[in-house]
Each structure stands twice: as C-alpha cells, then as structure tokens.
Amino acid sequence: MLYYLFDFLDRQFDFPGAGVFHYISFRAAMALIFSLIISLLFGKRIIEFIRRKQIGETIRELGLEGQKQKAGTPTMGGLIIIAAIIIPTLLFAKIHNIYIVLMLITTVWLGALGFLDDYIKVFKKDKEGLKEKFKIFGQVGIGLIVGLVLYFHPDVVIKERIQPANNDLTNISTVAVKNIHTMPKYADQPQKTLKTTIPFFKNNELDYGKFISWACSDCLKYGWLIFIPIVILIVTAVSNGANITDGIDGLAAGTSAIIGTVLGILAYVSGNTIFADYLNIMYIPNTGELVVFIAAFVGACIGFLWYNAFPAQVFMGDTGSLAIGGIIAVYAIAIRKELLIPILCGIYFIETLSVLLQRYYFKYQKKKHGIEYAREHRLFKMAPLHHHYQKSGFHESKIVTRFFIIGISLAVLTFVTLKLR
Secondary structure, eight states: OHHHHHHHHHHHHOOTTGGGGGOHHHHHHHHHHHHHHIIIIIHHHHHHHHHHTTOBOOOOOOOOTTOGGGTTOBOOTHHHHHHHHHHHHHHHSOTTOHHHHHHHHHHHHHHHHHHHHHHHHHHSOOTTOSOHHHHHHHHHHHHHHHHHHHHHOTTOOBBOBOOOOGGGGTTSOHHHHHTGGGSOOBOSSOBOOOEEEOTTOSSOEEEGGGGTGGGOTTGGGGTHHHHHHHHHHHHHHHHHHHHHHTTSTTHHHHHHHHHHHHHHHHHHHHTOHHHHHHHTOOBOTTGGGHHHHHHHHHHHHHHHHHHHSSSOSOOOHHHHHHHHHHHHHHHHHHTTOGGGHHHHTHHHHHHHHHHHHHHHHHHHHHHHHOHHHHHHTOSSSSSSHHHHHHHTTOOHHHHHHHHHHHHHHHHHHHHHTTTOO
C-alpha cells in the first residue's frame, strides 16, 4: 500500500525521497525491519494474551529430558509469524503482483488450517487435533489452487535467453566477442511454459510437458496433468516436513529463516536479467517482487525465534509450522527452483524420512518377529530424528545448533548447484 502512495507522490508532486520505493532492495529491507518489530514488540503482547487465555501446550509423555517443564507453554504462536509476514507485505509489496497474491493466499490458507488443528487440540482437549484426512484435504486444496494459477495465469511467464548465431559474430570486433556475455539478450515476448530448473545439469531446464509428449505429437500442451499433481505433492510434503521439524525449541523457526534467505536470493537473481544471464538460469519477470515477501518471512522467523529459542516462551503450533512449510514450497515452485527443495530443505527431508523409516521398519519387524521384538529393536530410539538425539543424551540446544550448521551447509550447496554442472 505504501508503494502505491509514494509512487503517486513521486509522479504527481515529485515528492523528495518518494522514488526510493521503486527499489526492491529498499522495500525488502523495510519489510524485514517491520517484520522484526511486529514479531518482537507485538509478539510479547500476543504471548501474554495467549497465556491469560490459558492456551497452553498439552505435552505427551515421551520420556524426554525437560519435557514436563514445557507443559502449559503458550501455543498458537504461529499467529505472530503470520501477522509479521502479512502486514509488512501489504505495506511494501506491489499487491497486484500475482506472485504476491498467491503467497498471501497460501499464508492465510495454511495458517487457518493449522489454527483449526491447534484449536481442536487446545480447546476441545483432543490430542490428535484435526483428523489427518481433513488436514491432507486442506493441503491438497491449496496445492491445486497454486498449480492452476501458475499454469493458467497470463502473468506467470518466463523469457527465453537468445544465443547469438555463429553468423552473427562474423562482423563483430574481437572486443565485442569477448564482452558478448555482458550483454544479455532475451526474447521480447514472454512465454508460457512449464520449464523448471534442474540442479547439477549443464542444460539445466526441464519441461514437465516432456513427460507426456511421448503419447502424441500435440501432447506437450497437456503438461499440466503432470505439473499440478507435482505441485500438490510438493506443497503437502514440505508443509508436513516443517510440521514434523517443529519438535524442539527454535528448530523450525531457525531452519526456515535459513531456507527463506536462500530463496530470497534465488528470487532476486531470477528476476534480474543480468544475474540470470551470468548464472545461466531462466529469467522470470515479476518474481523480483517476491523478495519483499520473503524478507518479511525471514524477519518473522527470526523475530519469533527471540521467544521460541530454548527455553521457549511460546510454541508456533501447527498454525505456524504448516504455514511456513507451505510458504517455502509455493515460493520455490513460483521461482521454478522446486527441484532444489530436497537439498535446500534437507532438514525437513531427513526429519520426514526418519518418521517414515521408523514406521515401516517397525511394521516389518513386527510382522517378522512379533510386537515385543519390534519395540526393542526400533531403527531410531525415537522419531523424528531430533528426538532420537535427545534420547541419546544430547541437549536440545546442541541439537538445534548442529542442525542450523547443517542447514547453512545445505544452503551453500544449493548455491553451488547453480554453477556446478
């Protein structure tokens, strides 16, 4: 909203300093600052309100050290994160941008889904919360919306990079040939396509339509039959991955801040012709505006970490964890970097994998040797993986710090994939 106000003041009255709002970097910085202010100042009031209403976490007896002390800790703190994302985005982003609209819808949708789950747990005293089938239905629903918008909306396009033909170089001087890569050339007309980025490959673009093009010569246009189910799968998986990771103080918020920072940089270079050309990645018009949104997201996660670091004063609950996971998934899909998710979101991935392996290994041992043997010979002492390390005697602060180090290493590896082909 402030963007449109200062744009009007700049055009109509040449208002001093108003033109700075045209810079994405300035608006992203302001979104980050405002997000931190909202998280730190208003977060405290929200926590006090939650505490007065006795909205506390019900802790299951898992035999973990320090577990009983966490009983009654205020939950639904994800409301802090959601407010700290939405308010700065509305203030500093171009609201008419389709990518911004999509991110706001995702935030509200999954935040509401998580809030409903937390509400049932806290007020209805049902530890199971929202039934799994309804939670999955909600995640599939937003995945379907995202997939349809990204496929059909006319503003979701890319511009193909134009490589000069050999004949075009015959009349160019030696200096010009040496500097040819400093002059990126892109098609004048944007193109609707289902292309995405593949890590570690030289020609690093994959068209989802190719998966179905073998069926007939004209089947490339039906690539959405592959694309939309993949979008649904990614949104559901990453959203649940963040939810599973949110098990010890500060882990989900800190990990998500690292991931968000990387995604913001990727969005910036993808929406800038010079950087996109230098890194040899696709140029996606209008995605630069997403930097403002992700700056608010990172600020919200860091601000929430102020209260969520050990010992936690508030838990984000499913209100926050489902939302941040869905935001990361949709954001990565929007900038066509979703195939980098297994690397960038490696913490989410390994946490989810540990739960699946624990479950299916237990079923296998139970079928082969019986229930008692299966209980005594679990693959992990407890799943998700962070609880395994707690059971092994590690303090949760040490676990979180080491997971952060791994998350930063994965973030660096994600950047490396852009040039390592």
